Amino acid sequence: MDIDRRPSRTYNVLHYKAVGDGITYDTNAFLKAWEAACSDPRNPTILIPRRKTFLIQEFKVWGPCRSPIYFKIQGNIVAPNAIWSNENVNLLTFLNVDGLTLEGSGEIDGRGQVWWDCEAQKTLAFLGCNNLIVRGIKVKDSASKQVTFYKCNRVRISSLKITAPDESPNTDGMLITGCQYVSVRRSTIGTGDDCIAIGPDSRDINISSVTCGPGHGFSIGSLGGVGTKSVVKNIRVTHSSVSNALTGVRIKTWQGGRGVVRDIVFKDIDFAAVTTPVVIDQYYCPSRNCQNKTSSIAIRDVRFEELRGSSSSEIAIKVHCSKDVPCKGIVMDNVSLNWADDRRAQPTPAKSSCYNALDSRFHGVTPQVECRTG
Template sequence: MRIFFVLLLLLVFSAVQSAAGRQGKRYSVMDFHAAGDGSTDDAKAFAATWNATCGDSSSPTMVIPGGRTFLLSQIRLSGPCKSPVTVQLDGNIVAPNVIWTTTAANLLTFYRVNNLTVNGSGQMDGNGAIWWTCFNKKLLAFASCNNLSVKNIHLKDSPDKHMTLFRCSQVQVNNVSVRAPGKSPNTDGITMAFSDHVYISNCSFKTGDDCVSILSGTSDVNITNSACGPGHGISVGSLGGNNTTALVERITVSNCSFSKTMTGVRIKSWQGGSGKANGFLFENLNMTDVQYPIDIDQFYCPPGNCPPQDSAVAISDARFINIHGTSSNPKAIRILCSQSVQCRGIYLDNINLSCSRHTARTRATISNAYGTIAGTVKPHVQFLGA
């Protein structure tokens, strides 16, 4: 019996040691002389910690401990690394409260790091207010990162975009919150371009621009169980600016809520562009006091003086299903398509949008669009050929 217990203890000890080995070594920025006082630049300490972590082949963790605030100037943490890496962000990261560069920049960039997980209860604060007259500084960027996971962190007051994904594949963003004033310019929550297989879930976006923006070169995106507002909604585009060719495919937005946003779900493109945007599913969405809950606009032109052009990004196969709530504008549905490149395959099913101004009735504005109606659709929509 004694031998049995000894063997059992050895097996348990071996299992614990094996699990510890799988977790890998933990590298704290405090061990590399970070001050964590919110006023000393800790960029060098972060870089040294990253170099040690990235060079470890045992699936290590870079630890940014809670209870401290780390001031960072612009920093890039590059791969490839020798094994999967976890960044445990439990402390707070803050940007300098001064104009610290005159060129476009990201505060913190992860570049060419595959199998990266960023997790924790910490916050990144961009001190964005001093930048909002020029807004060309991003907060957190991932470039050429595959098999990326970002979970549970908080992003606040970025000078410009809060999180950017560029040329990333197989990305999961879960339970991330983004917060900036509703009038802060260009403070998109998550912006992605040339990326694929992006899954965003259980997130909260309160911004001054798009909650999520999906730019050209992006495909296979799924956004679900997330809340947007204030902000400009979840947007595909803008596409085709400066007469460029765009491609966006297979985008799903489901089980999301929108409150006091400019648009709910929208696809926007410039005149003069080319290419295609297709394969959209927007379903099970709740709108509260949203200006344009459903919006397709092939005449996107913020300056307001764009000359007419015949070419356009072709928009097709966009399904809107089970969308309910209120619009702050009587024009609850707006589908404005080019006469030369008409929208095709628009599908509306079970739409019920009333005006939050009780004296007004909602209506739809439709031009140059072919589509299908199923179930009850309010307000009334009339497609070409119907």
Template structure:
């Protein structure tokens, strides 16, 4: 407000945000930029650039809204933080993407962080993004805590958090209600922990898709623990296209509760959302994936699906204490395993038969 923002929800406050950011970023005394509560700030597309002279906090207590119109024809983010180290975004406020008017084209995203290191995002609410709600690209040492994401279950491509070429990302105590992946982990990403979070509706927590158009992918050391999934399409998933290359390894999925999930455990090297993909040799090699203490119900009798390529088989799959029953059906759950080597321990239901076992 000191930089002449209207905060009335109808006046574009992008210039006031830019002026406030320039003053904040140029301050060497660890300043805080405050978006005050009780007001609504309309923003057109804006990018806030670093590097800054000292650590910066953005206190988001009010509401930021996107224009309720088609405001660009190019792929874009409403609010991007770029090349800012030691950034904290905190507060009780909300970003509303007014996404329903975009859901036939979905190429505008809500909140993006690019090339930001030592980043902390806490307590904010994200709602109805036109596309992905939060993106992390080439970020390192990221903490996301107590963030909520909310969009209708049938809204297209509204991932909760999408990350690529990032490392050491820690997501905890978050709530995701989306029309696509709650968390999506793409190529170039390593050392990710998602814990104590809820997902549903949505498509689950997904690694991939990887290897599209013959590309080489690399994803390593991903942990999902103490999370719950309700009425999602998948629970924990690794998905890759035929014909890709590279590797995805070092997965731990543990202490997870599933409620009415279509495919609670899903590894799919034949990912093809539109159907009719040509058969190809080659695949992203998937190995060292552990599924431990996973309980609950599946809405589909096929509760476990591990579908691997004949040319690049999956190795090192481990299931321990898995108990998945069929919700609302008298049918027994089953597992479909294709070209996968692995072992089991404890009690595993449905029964799983790996190659070489």
């Protein structure tokens, strides 16, 4: 249950000389409102009022504050419609702000089209924020990652709408990395990369009732790049759907990494026109020019249950595990995936590709999975 934080004083950015015409920069007004609210011990609200559009550039604030803050976005926030920085920065960044609630019916527009050739700026980021609630807002067209959560604990995210064109590069809807005890519920994400990406050193993440598409589905990883160590565990993705996407549910690790991915559940998920709905890939290499290495992040105890729908390619299930560090304990139960071939009127049988998944069990799976070793 979300915490009801009742504020006692409201800091309206208009009272700090924000204009809200979408033309005049309002960053300083936002910063002044934050400074005043952050020093207030009485559970303040910062109000971004409705029927206004506020142009800002790199709003970046730090905690700790004297009490929890309610950041209410009722109007719209837009980035400059031009290249506005040579550095890798975010449009809005909250650092080490505990007890923050960011909520509202307004929209944050990253105006990312001008950036998509260089993939640098991001739109909304929370770093080191604990007991965080993000609810109800809309985010669109980030230059890169749309909403980022880094080293945040006890986070509740619900009723977000995140959008970007399917051809926009690297525009993950949410990136959750280094976080613990996170729930994502009742949200809609359509973008050019992963709808939700779970990065290194994350655990106890629950995702449910999320509609994904277009995009690259729900992904754990990539992990283990340049030989790094990572532990990701206790991840659940349930009661969701993926459509018109490259992948559906996926775990991807580089060769040469160290650590483990374990205790993962993908359950009750519908797929429609997904190129490859189910993927485990311990040979992740987007450049297709990677050296073979013997070490790898171990993948253990992953369950795929009650998955159904269609792939848009013949291979609906791809489980490619390392020869030197094989996957163990992969379970697929009640999985039914057909190949929706545009050349045929009816869905046709799909195929699977599997090797080096040891001590694994496949029950009631279509297409049938026969896993090779070596």
